[in-house]
Amino acid sequence: MICDASSLGHEYTSSGERLSALDFFAGSGLASLALSSDFDVVWANDVSEKKALVYGLNHPSQGLVLGDIRDVRGSDIPHANLSWASFPCQDLSLAGKYLGLDGKRSGLVGEWLRVLDETTDKPEVVCLENVLGLITSNGGQDLKNVCEGLQSFGYQVGALLLDARHWVPQSRKRVFLVGYLSDEIPQSLRLDGPVSWSSSPSMEKAAAEIEGWVWWNLPKPDGLSVSLEDVLEMDAPFDDEERRQHLIELIPNRHMEKLMSSSRSWFTGYRRTRNHQQRLELRFDGIAGCLRTSNGGSSRQIVVHKGKDGRIDTRLLTARETARLMGADDYVLPEDYNAAYFAMGDAVCVPVVRHLVHELLLPLAKSSTSALTVDDPCVMAV
Numbered sequence: 001m002i003c004d005a006s007s008l009g010h011e012y013t014s015s016g017e018r019l020s021a022l023d024f025f026a027g028s029g030l031a032s033l034a035l036s037s038d039f040d041v042v043w044a045n046d047v048s049e050k051k052a053l054v055y056g057l058n059h060p061s062q063g064l065v066l067g068d069i070r071d072v073r074g075s076d077i078p079h080a081n082l083s084w085a086s087f088p089c090q091d092l093s094l095a096g097k098y099l100g101l102d103g104k105r106s107g108l109v110g111e112w113l114r115v116l117d118e119t120t121d122k123p124e125v126v127c128l129e130n131v132l133g134l135i136t137s138n139g140g141q142d143l144k145n146v147c148e149g150l151q152s153f154g155y156q157v158g159a160l161l162l163d164a165r166h167w168v169p170q171s172r173k174r175v176f177l178v179g180y181l182s183d184e185i186p187q188s189l190r191l192d193g194p195v196s197w198s199s200s201p202s203m204e205k206a207a208a209e210i211e212g213w214v215w216w217n218l219p220k221p222d223g224l225s226v227s228l229e230d231v232l233e234m235d236a237p238f239d240d241e242e243r244r245q246h247l248i249e250l251i252p253n254r255h256m257e258k259l260m261s262s263s264r265s266w267f268t269g270y271r272r273t274r275n276h277q278q279r280l281e282l283r284f285d286g287i288a289g290c291l292r293t294s295n296g297g298s299s300r301q302i303v304v305h306k307g308k309d310g311r312i313d314t315r316l317l318t319a320r321e322t323a324r325l326m327g328a329d330d331y332v333l334p335e336d337y338n339a340a341y342f343a344m345g346d347a348v349c350v351p352v353v354r355h356l357v358h359e360l361l362l363p364l365a366k367s368s369t370s371a372l373t374v375d376d377p378c379v380m381a382v
Contacts, residue, residue, distance in 0.1 A: 019365050022077060022123070024085035024112055026064060028343035029055035030328055031086055031129075034353035038362045043077050045069060050334075054343045057332040069111045074118025081365040085112045086129040086348055113149045122153060124368040125361050128177040129348060132161070132202075135175055140206040146177065147210050155179030158190075158207070158214030160198045160356070166221050167351035169228040169287040170325040174348070175203075176356055178216055178364075186367050189360060191215040218360050228266055228286050231324040232303065238313040247302060247314045250280035258284055259306060267304040268317070280304075288317070288325055291345040300341065319344075327351040 021039035023032045028051045032041045044064045046052055052066045065072070087109040109128065116122060128134075134143055147157045157179045164172035194204055197220050207213040238244065250271065251259070259267060262284060269282040270289055280302060283289055292299040301317040319340035323331045327350035333340040 019081040019362070020078070021082040021084060022080045024069065024083065024115075025087050025108075026055060027051045027086065028347055029058050029064075030326060030331070030344075030347040030350055031084055031353060032059055032062065033328060033331070034348065034350045035082070035084060035357060037354050038357050039082055039365075042080055045072060050339060051343065051346075054332070054334060054339075069108055069115070072111075072115050074115045074120070077115070077119070079119075079121045079123070081124050081368075082361055083116065083123040083126045084129070085109070085127070087112060109146060113146070116150075116153060122181055124181050125365045126150065126155060126179040126181075127356070127361060129353075130175055130177075132173055132175060132200075134177070135159075135161075135200075135202050135206050140209055143177075143206050144210050147213075150177075150179045151212060153181070155181050156183075156185060156212060156214050157210075158216050159203060160216055160218055161200050161203055162198060162218075162352050162356065164349040164352050165287055166197075166224060167355065168226060168325055168327050168349060169224065169231055170290065170349070171283075171287055172290045172349055172352075174352070178214075178360065180214075180364050180368075182368050185214065186363070189217050189363055189367070191217045195220075216360055218356065221355055228268070228288060231288075231321055232266060233318050233321060236303075236315060236318050236321075238305070238315045244312075244314050247280055247304075248312055250278055251282065251304075252279050255280075255282045258282075259304070259312070260310065262306070265306050267306070269302045269304060270299075271302070291322055291325060291341075293342050293345045299345070317341075325349075327354075 018038070018040050020042045021035045023035065023041050023044040026032055026044040026046045027048070029044075032044055032055070035041050041059075041062055044055070044059075044062060046055065046064065046066065047068050049066065052064055055064050112128075116126070128146065137143070143159075150157050157177060159175055159177040161173060161175055164170050164174075192215070194207075194215050198218055199215075207215075239247065251269075259282060264284070264286060267282045267284065268288045269280050271278055271280050273279070282304060289301055291301065303315050303317055303321075305313045307313070319333050319337055320329075322341055322344035323329055323333060326344050326347060328344070333343060
C-alpha cells in the first residue's frame with residue numbers, strides 16, 4: 001500500500017506486544033524487511049515513486065507515505081520505539097563531489113533531525129545509516145554536528161562500521177550511528193573502547209572529537225556461510241562473442257595472470273578508468289564488490305567464469321543475484337534490469353541490519369523504562 005502526503009494521518013495497526021519502528025528514506029524497503037524481524041514498521045516514507053512501487057510490492061500491508069521529507073511534520077507520524085533513517089549518500093561520496101551534509105541530498109538528514117525535534121514523544125532508539133564518507137566528510141565536522149544534534153535531544157550516541165562480507169559474499173562497508181534516549185546504558189550493550197571488526201582508525205579519530213561518544217557492544221557474527229557460488233545463477237547466459245572479447249581485452253595483464261593461476265572458477269569485477277583508459281578490474285577473494293546504483297555501464301558488476309578448459313566467459317550480474325547479495329533472495333523485483341539493480345544497489349544489506357537490530361537496537365529499546373508496545377493507544381497516528 002502506498003499513500004500520498006495527504007494520508008499522513010493513516011491509522012496503523014500491528015500485532016501483539018512487539019515494539020514499533022519508523023523507516024525514513026525507506027526506498028525499496030530492504031530496511032523495513034530487516035526491521036520487521038523484531039519490530040513492527042508502523043510508518044515509512046520516501047520521495048521516489050519507482051522505489052515506492054517496489055516497496056508496495058513487498059510490503060503490501062504497510063503504509064508508505066510517498067512525499068518529500070521536507071513536508072513531514074513530527075506531529076504527523078505515530079510514536080515508535082525506533083526511528084531508522086538511511087538518508088541519501090550521494091554528497092558523501094565522489095558522485096556528489098564530497099559536498100557532505102552541505103549537499104542538497106545528504107543534507108536531508110537535517111530534515112530528519114527537524115522531524116525528530118518536532119516529535120513530542122521521541123523514540124527510545126534512533127539509527128542513521130550511510131556510507132563511510134559520513135565519518136570523514138568536512139574533516140569529521142558533519143558527523144560531529146549530527147551527533148551533537150542528537151545529544152541536544154537527550155540521546156547518547158556512538159557508531160559502528162559494519163562490512164556486509166561478514167554475512168554475505170559482498171564487500172559493503174557502512175556506518176550505523178546509534179542513539180539511545182536514556183541516561184543509563186545497560187553495561188552489556190557498551191564497551192570501554194572500540195573493537196577492530198566494527199570500527200576503523202578514521203572512526204576512532206572522529207570519535208575522539210565528540211564528547212560523550214559511546215562504543216556499542218555488538219557481537220561479531222559467526223562467520224560467512226554463503227559463498228559467491230551459492231549466490232550465482234549458474235544457468236544465466238554468458239555474453240555473445242563480441243562483448244566477451246571486448247571485456248577480456250579490458251582485463252589488466254596482472255589480473256589475467258592471477259585469474260589463470262587461481263584455483264577459483266568465478267570472479268567479479270568493475271570497469272574502471274585508469275590513466276584515461278578503461279579497465280576491467282577483478283576481485284580474487286571469492287566475494288563480490290559493493291553493489292552500486294546503475295547510472296552507467298561502469299556501475300554494473302561483471303561476472304567472469306574460467307572453465308576447466310581455461311576458457312573465459314563474461315556476463316552481467318543478474319538482478320536476482322543482486323538481491324541475493326543483499327540477503328533478500330525472495331524479494332519481488334521490477335522486471336526492468338536497471339530498475340531492479342537500482343533497487344538493490346541503493347539499499348541496506350538485510351542480514352547486517354537484522355543482526356544490528358536483534359543484538360543491539362531491540363535490547364536498547366526494551367531496556368528503556370519508557371518503552372511502549374505497539375498496541376498502546378499513543379502508537380496510533382494523530
